[in-house]
Amino acid sequence: MKALSTKDLTKKYGNKTVVNHLNLEIEKGSIFGFLGKNGAGKSTFINMITGLTLPTSGSFEILGEQGDSLHRVRHRIGVLPDYSTFYENFTALEHLKYYSRILRLSLTTNELKEILKQVELEDAINVKTKNYSFGMKKKLGLAQAIINKPELLFLDEPTSGVDANSILNIHTLIKDISAQGTTVFLTSHNLDEVEKLCDDIAIMNKGTIQTKGSMHQLRREYQDNISVYIKHDSISESKQIKLRTELSSLVKNMKVASDHLELFVEDESVIPKINNYLVSEQINIYRLEVEEPSLEEIFLNLGEEKFSA
Amino acid sequence: MFAITWREFTSQFKSIRSIIIILFIFGVTTGSAKLISQFEMQLKDLGLGDNAYVGGLMLLLFVASPLFVTSISHSIVNKEVDSRTIRFLATKTSRQNIILGKFLGNFLFWMFCLVIALLLIVPFSHAFYFSEFIQSVIYVSYFIGLTLFLSTIIRNPSLTMFLGISLSIALPIIGIWGMFTKNFIIKSISYVTPYFYYTQDHTSYTYFVLIFTLIFLVLSLMVFKRRDL
Numbered sequence: 009m010k011a012l013s014t015k016d017l018t019k020k021y022g023n024k025t026v027v028n029h030l031n032l033e034i035e036k037g038s039i040f041g042f043l044g045k046n047g048a049g050k051s052t053f054i055n056m057i058t059g060l061t062l063p064t065s066g067s068f069e070i071l072g073e074q075g076d077s078l079h080r081v082r083h084r085i086g087v088l089p090d091y092s093t094f095y096e097n098f099t100a101l102e103h104l105k106y107y108s109r110i111l112r113l114s115l116t117t118n119e120l121k122e123i124l125k126q127v128e129l130e131d132a133i134n135v136k137t138k139n140y141s142f143g144m145k146k147k148l149g150l151a152q153a154i155i156n157k158p159e160l161l162f163l164d165e166p167t168s169g170v171d172a173n174s175i176l177n178i179h180t181l182i183k184d185i186s187a188q189g190t191t192v193f194l195t196s197h198n199l200d201e202v203e204k205l206c207d208d209i210a211i212m213n214k215g216t217i218q219t220k221g222s223m224h225q226l227r228r229e230y231q232d233n234i235s236v237y238i239k240h241d242s243i244s245e246s247k248q249i250k251l252r253t254e255l256s257s258l259v260k261n262m263k264v265a266s267d268h269l270e271l272f273v274e275d276e277s278v279i280p281k282i283n284n285y286l287v288s289e290q291i292n293i294y295r296l297e298v299e300e301p302s303l304e305e306i307f308l309n310l311g312e313e314k315f316s317a
Numbered sequence: 318m319f320a321i322t323w324r325e326f327t328s329q330f331k332s333i334r335s336i337i338i339i340l341f342i343f344g345v346t347t348g349s350a351k352l353i354s355q356f357e358m359q360l361k362d363l364g365l366g367d368n369a370y371v372g373g374l375m376l377l378l379f380v381a382s383p384l385f386v387t388s389i390s391h392s393i394v395n396k397e398v399d400s401r402t403i404r405f406l407a408t409k410t411s412r413q414n415i416i417l418g419k420f421l422g423n424f425l426f427w428m429f430c431l432v433i434a435l436l437l438i439v440p441f442s443h444a445f446y447f448s449e450f451i452q453s454v455i456y457v458s459y460f461i462g463l464t465l466f467l468s469t470i471i472r473n474p475s476l477t478m479f480l481g482i483s484l485s486i487a488l489p490i491i492g493i494w495g496m497f498t499k500n501f502i503i504k505s506i507s508y509v510t511p512y513f514y515y516t517q518d519h520t521s522y523t524y525f526v527l528i529f530t531l532i533f534l535v536l537s538l539m540v541f542k543r544r545d546l
């Protein structure tokens with residue numbers, strides 16, 4: 009079953025179409041990464057799904073309910089919206105108490121403190137949020153989103169403005185939450201983060217989905233080159249020349265040195281062939297490294313091929 | 318919804334503005350009651366009797382409560398929309414609950430103030446004026462509804478402050494003017510102010526004012542449901 013599916017979801021501001029007939033399905037239990045340039049429409053999309061912004065047209069289904077019945081599933085959803093603030097004169101704990109009452113959760117003070125501890129705010133539980141830093145507010149935003157142990161969690165840039173250590177903690181938290189069965193939908197400009205966390209991703213551009221799929225699929229689709237590094241015995245000049253001619257049909261590009269090879273192949277299926285050849289030539293291999301294209305490369309590829317169009 | 322109601326209600330007691338207004342109402346009420354009690358005999362001769370105690374309070378409410386309500390509640394909705402604190406609420410509960418919760422919280426606050434004010438005159442008048450209590454609650458609810466509506470349709474909190482205060486000065490004037498004039502426009506406007514209903518011979522007219530409160534509430538709900546937050 010799908011956690012979320014949208015049908016021709018559209019948002020216009022005046023005559024500017026910000027989200028354009030968007031169709032997207034999110035599998036239950038997955039961590040879904042939503043990428044795209046500034047102004048691509050990612051936040052607008054999340055805001056429509058979570059009831060903050062009204063769609064101009066189209067529809068969506070969330071946790072089995074139609075979008076107009078969103079109120080029925082609200083207690084099963086957690087949201088960290090893109091731009092939101094806290095009551096200046098309330099402490100973190102007071103916020104969580106208020107929100108838990110609104111959600112009619114019967115959480116004890118200790119349970120709420122535990123949630124604040126999960127986002128590393130245990131030292132600032134009783135500090136008014138007007139004295140919070142940007143990153144601390146982000147963490148409190150995360151805390152309020154997970155207060156109800158949601159089945160579906162929306163995180164709009166959960167780690168932007170957060171220090172490196174805290175980012176790692178948030179990643180662990182997201183993974184833990186996901187491991188408990190929560191579907192996570194997150195946006196991020198940090199490609200490493202998305203690559204590390206997400207099972208599926210979609211890249212949005214100018215209100216439409218440019219490409220979507222699992223990380224694995226996208227890698228296959230957008231990889232130009234797999235780079236292969238092979239460290240081996242020292243070999244003679246003549247053997248190097250032989251290697252070069254023999255391998256030229258298998259690889260796209262290569263650099264042959266006396267003790268290592270740097271190869272660029274188009275398809276991973278040639279790697280065993282290269283390996284076999286080296287073995288048959290009685291060259292001892294010490295190390296073989298294959299580097300897959302990163303999300304960043306995919307992203308850049310997309311940018312060159314299509315974004316500029 | 319009740320979580321929001323409770324927060325709205327209790328936050329009034331933390332705001333300096335509300336505290337000043339509460340002290341003012343209670344001060345004027347007990348002060349005038351004391352004053353009246355010194356002239357009890359003379360007032361009885363004039364046929365005013367016990368009603369004088371509550372009469373003073375009612376007059377005060379009639380004139381000043383629109384101003385009090387707008388100055389306390391003018392930004393009841395748009396302040397949260399403006400600062401975007403509303404976003405965390407709107408992802409947790411329905412828009413209807415937000416509006417109703419806020420209305421009820423303010424309504425309760427005024428009920429509370431009115432009960433205390435009327436209780437303060439009990440030692441002098443030896444009676445709790447129940448029907449006056451109901452009428453003043455209805456009267457105040459009109460202005461809470463109006464303020465809520467303004468705060469929902471207008472995004473700028475300082476604009477609603479200005480408009481609310483202007484209206485709470487203009488409405489009594491138009492309402493009372495409407496009783497004496499034949500000017501069609503003024504007269505029509507006066508029908509949508511509570512003053513027309515509060516100056517009829519029969520007090521049951523005052524219950525009509527509840528309809529306006531309801532209309533304001535429903536309009537606020539309709540507008541707020543269509544709003545991007």
Ligand SMILES: Nc1ncnc2c1ncn2[C@@H]1O[C@H](COP(=O)(O)OP(=O)(O)OP(=O)(O)O)[C@@H](O)[C@H]1O
Nearest residue numbers: 021026044045046047048049050051052053090545
């Ligand atoms: N209330 C609004 N009125 C008019 N235009 C808006 C409004 N909100 C957003 N937009 C426009 O919609 C477009 C998409 O904005 P959105 O915030 O969804 O982008 P985003 O993908 O989340 O970008 P970012 O990565 O910067 O967060 C932008 O061009 C923005 O200017």
Ligand SMILES: [Mg+2]
Nearest residue numbers: 050051052090
């Ligand atoms: Mg955004």
